[in-house]
Amino acid sequence: MSDFTHNLANRVTALHFDALEPETVRLIKLGIADCIGVTLAARGEEVVRIASATFATMEGRLHEATTLVSGRRVSSVQAALLNATAAHALDYDDTALDGHPSVVLLPASLAEGERLGASGRDVLTAYAAGYEVWARLRIVEADKIHSKGWHPSSTIGAVAAAAAAARVAGLSMTMTARALSIAASMAAGVVANFGSMMKPLQVGLAVSNGVRAARLAAAGLTASSGALEHPVGLLHALSPRGNLEFGASHDHINERSSAVLQFGINIKRYPVCYAMHRIVDAMAQVCADASIDPSQIARIDAHIGVAQAAMLRDSIPEDALSAKFSLSFGLACVAERGHITLDDLGGERIDDPALRSLMQRVRVVTNHERDPEDPLFSPADWVVIVLKDGTRVTSEPVKHAIGHARRPMIMALLEQKFHECASRTIMDSRKRTTLFEHLTRMETIECLDDLMAAFAAQ
Structure with missing residues (x-):
């Protein structure tokens, strides 16, 4: 196994909730609450309708996880696809690391977590693990893969989703490494599809592929240990100029602190790019x-x-x-x-x-x-x-938008945005308030079934 993939997999499996700083947990919970809100806002979006109708007939009749917009129970792979597509449909979800972390990491963690009876702590840990992998995949590249036409959330995001799904499933280090390598062959999505229904769907496909990769690894499927960093692997294929440095994370990431704290989560104030x-x-x-x-x-x-x-x-x-x-x-x-x-x-x-x-x-x-x-x-x-x-x-020059990690959105504004979004699916304001409070106390949820009941039969 290559050192780079080995180190990523080891980081994922070694991460535990008790090791997360309180501020890291707080930031992840804000990202989760915001992501759930924008997902619920997408109830009437045509891309959500098309994806739901199409993939419902392709994934069988498993009842493993919940689709947030409809409340229907489907396979965890399908739930990851539909929830991520809905979460990104309005382009109102958060950003960081040149992409949209919560729309990738939360649907993967929730879908597999619900299937396996995970807790809120398990989901928070899986999110953090996926973010750590995403940060390191981002840092090794000196250029921006956007410039070559690649959409980071649906390329790098597929591997990060696999990491999150592997962590919530409690896979071994060897299986986690395989999941990352399998996901490398499932990563795709182009900038040319921005401004169309395909943009959110390519993110949904990437997230579902990350979940598939983790489940295939758990079932025993093997993959090349260098599928990420090999000269003919994913990262070189994505790179605009091949300007990769696999030791760069040591120089750019403080190993004594979480990547979430270092790179942040930027909450969107407006439903636009x-x-x-x-x-x-x-x-x-x-x-x-x-x-x-x-x-x-x-x-x-x-x-x-x-x-x-x-x-x-x-x-x-x-x-x-x-x-x-x-x-x-x-x-x-x-x-x-x-x-x-x-x-x-x-x-x-x-x-x-x-x-x-x-x-x-x-x-x-x-x-x-x-x-x-x-x-x-x-x-x-x-x-x-x-x-x-x-x-x-x-005007005055603006360096950081309102909602940026260095210019945080106040809680009252975040809750206002949540109500604006969630009201498209949950009409009762008291139920929305209760849901928001549960999400901001995610670590107290013993079983995801208790949380997912809020989305049933909307």
């Missing part, structure tokens, strides 16, 4: 401070990083999916309405003439300088609003 959150915050602040009348805006100059601009490919959106990747929509919406909510992504709301007129006045100005801490982003984003009378109003 995270690449535009900072500049939307800048727009919201300057419009409020300067009392900008949107009808008097002649032009909006959006100063944003070149890598961010490449992800925000849809200039004038045709529907809600493409609006999530439209910088013009995001800036026009917050200027015109003062917010971006799930309701703002409705068809009639997107087609509003005043909003579409303002979208036409957005000009993207790309910044090629990169933030050394997060090279997917520029050091900061800002807007310059040019009014019809020639006045120029410039």
Whole structure:
């Protein structure tokens, strides 16, 4: 077995709940609560309907785990697929490590955990284990795999999901290493599908493949021990320039602290691509401070990083999916309405003439300088609003969006977001409040059946 895969597997199997710092547990619980909320918000999404109808006939009639949106019990593989797809359907889930950790790690941990009668502590530990693997897979790559067209959440995420599923199942170190190597052959997902139904589905497929990998390893399936790091393995295949350093984690990760504490979990304030959150915050602040009348805006100059601009490919959106990747929509919406909510992504709301007129006045100005801490982003984003009378109003530069690990969202705002999202599936506000409280006390749940009962027959 190769040292790199061996070390990852050993880290997964050696991790125990009692070794997690209280702050690590707190952050994971916030990520879990947020992820459950955005999953419940996706009840009416077409991609969820299509995936549910299609895969229900393909996975048999096992009753191992719960789909959060419908309350139906299905196989753990299918539950992982459908819950991850729903969680990512609105692009409202958290971010970190160039991807979306909770939408990958929670569905894998919950699905296998429910099948096996796991506790809340087991799920928290599995999440932490998957995050540790994801962080180390991310660190060995000096470049951004986005630039080669790969979607990290559905490539690296498949391996991290396998790690989480293996940990909650209590697999041995040898079996865990096999699960990671099996998942390497199941990792796929491309940036070109951003702004379509395939983006959340490719994450769902990756998570279900991670669960499959763990179950296959447990059943005795073998795989090459170097499937991750071999010159013709996954990481080299994903790498834009082959610029890999397998000892890099020793230099970039503090082994005395959890990866969750070091890299954080960024909670989204808006249901759009995270690449535009900072500049939307800048727009919201300057419009409020300067009392900008949107009808008097002649032009909006959006100063944003070149890598961010490449992800925000849809200039004038045709529907809600493409609006999530439209910088013009995001800036026009917050200027015109003062917010971006799930309701703002409705068809009639997107087609509003005043909003579409303002979208036409957005000009993207790309910044090629990169933030050394997060090279997917520029050091900061800002807007310059040019009014019809020639006045120029410039926002303050924004380095971290509201909800970023270094600019945390206050608990009241997080709970408000949870209610906004969960109300699409759970109508009773008291039940939503109770569920939120249970999720923020996840470590006290003795058996996941007690938690999953809240989703039955919604």
